[in-house]
Amino acid sequence: MTEGSPAPVLRAFRRRDLRAMPGFKAMAWLCIIALYMPLAVLIIFSFNDNRSVVRWTEFSLDWYAKALANDGIRNAALVSVKIALFATVISTVVATMAALATTRTRGFRGQGLVYGIINQPLMIPEIVTAIATLSLFALIKRLTGVTGVGYLMMAHAAFCIPFAYMPIRARLETMTLTMEQAAADLYATPLKAFALITLPLLGPGIVSGAMLAFVVSLDDVIITLLVAGPGETTLPIYILGAIRRGITPEINAVSTILVAVSVLLVVLLFFVQRRMQR
């Protein structure tokens, strides 16, 4: 066995071949287990024919049936999707415009600052954003007396913008201006060049931005918890409430559905991005 001797280790190190390093496999497996073990437990017990989430008896789909029949869950899911769709559309449109303005215009003073300002919310702890949003909305409510689900939607749309912005901007930065110039050279007006060349080429970036925004909105707890009015229960909030009353496999079933949805989106995203690379 030469595996442990210093020579191959050194050689692997020099070649920067991580896979040849001792203990690489073990470490990799450890990481994967740490990442996916909890999910595995959650998913397995969602199929348990028993009220317990720690003692396996038999396979069944009962909890899924129960979860889907639960009005509370159904309403919460509906609210979640509604808000996420709204937030996705608004934030993607805004992010697309912002990305175009920060890459497709002649350089202007403070361009870097604008870029920073758009991305800054990603760095601020979410609880701070949540409290800030809550304070602002409280002020508006007191001044105007308007209430309703609109506040929550606006809050979601706002915090989704930087998430949608990143992939769109990344895509734009790989697109040289030559394409638009070629279109203009072939008599396309600026509007037509945008509609027929820029937008289709930007498409994959916009799709990934939108999907990211959708997932982030669907997933949000903290801001929603603080901003949501009575009756505006999203799925994560519902789950949080249900857990306080004790974990049941019904929650596992709902969570598993959420996981399935997000896996689906990630897979989609993967294919979109693969198209982008071409």
Place this chain on the structure above:
Amino acid sequence: MTNTHTGTVLADQGSADAHRPAAVSVQKLSKRFGAGPFAITALDAVEIDIDQNEFFTLLGPSGCGKTTLLRLIAGFELPSSGTIALQGEDITALPPHRRPVNTVFQSYALFPHMTVAENIGFGLRMLGKSKAEIGTVTERMLALVQLEALAGRRTDQLSGGQQQRVALARALAPAPRVLLLDEPLAALDLKLRKSMQLELKSLQAETGITFIFVTHDQEEALTMSDRIAVMKAGRILQVGNPRQIYDRPEHRFVADFIGDINILEATVLEARDGVATVRLKDGTKVSAGTAAGAAPTGEVAIAIRPENLRLAGEGESATITGTLENLVYFGAASNLHLRLPTGEDLVVRVPGTFAEGRYTPGASLGVSFQPELTRVLA
């Protein structure tokens, strides 16, 4: 399009036919990038008149402003000063989509989300032509560049040469008055490049469109062009047909940039009627041609190509005698490297077989200069 092909215009640039305005006329065109101490002057008061149906080449080293000049004509950049006119009509301020000028980009810039046919038809579509007309023209263009079989392909599935031809067809389809080509052959391998050179040249003759072609390959410029403008650092040094540029360079830079040439320091003794008598550093007197209308005085240089020098035979009088230092054989010809009494080197080209075993280093060889092939440089 008019049928009268003017061919090479031997007259000085600027004397464009009064009845027919130049296809492209560039007046005092300057372009500066940046401001203050970091400003770059990419073009400096450039003046050119390009004729209808002309194959006009911009030749010069990297960074001399060739691309910038094309981009100004296409409208992607606005000039700092000066004007651009197309057949007498000032287009300096028009946006690119309103100029009847098309570009073949160096990077081709094909639209990756469209098929070959859609790419070629794009210009006509933007001009609002009917589907039928777009179809017919696209067919014709595909035939012209021999890509009929690939009409439905996506452009990212094409080879470099095929992409190049799509770019050409796309730019030709709207029948522009002027076609701008920015080093369109640079990315191709030598063989494909040679055949594309011929194709381009015959295409230009067939379509009768004015071509403005950019290259930094002097051989390409000489074989393809009706006229060549040699550029350096944002200025045009000389404009002329390939023979003029090659045989009668007016600047040391032009002479040096194109082909091999001997350059010798000299002092003008007398200059009259396009012929000057100059004295080389060792006192030898030589006659040489001067640029039209130029009356050089004082310190100058004379230039003569290795293949225009003759070795003086037995009993013939030589202009100057040098010592053979080196003989370089390369197949069709040999270069004899002589050291002159002036201390300068002189290269004489002789046919390959002629030099075989005939000269030994250290031999004294007489060389005669023909005045009509010797040039005084500014």
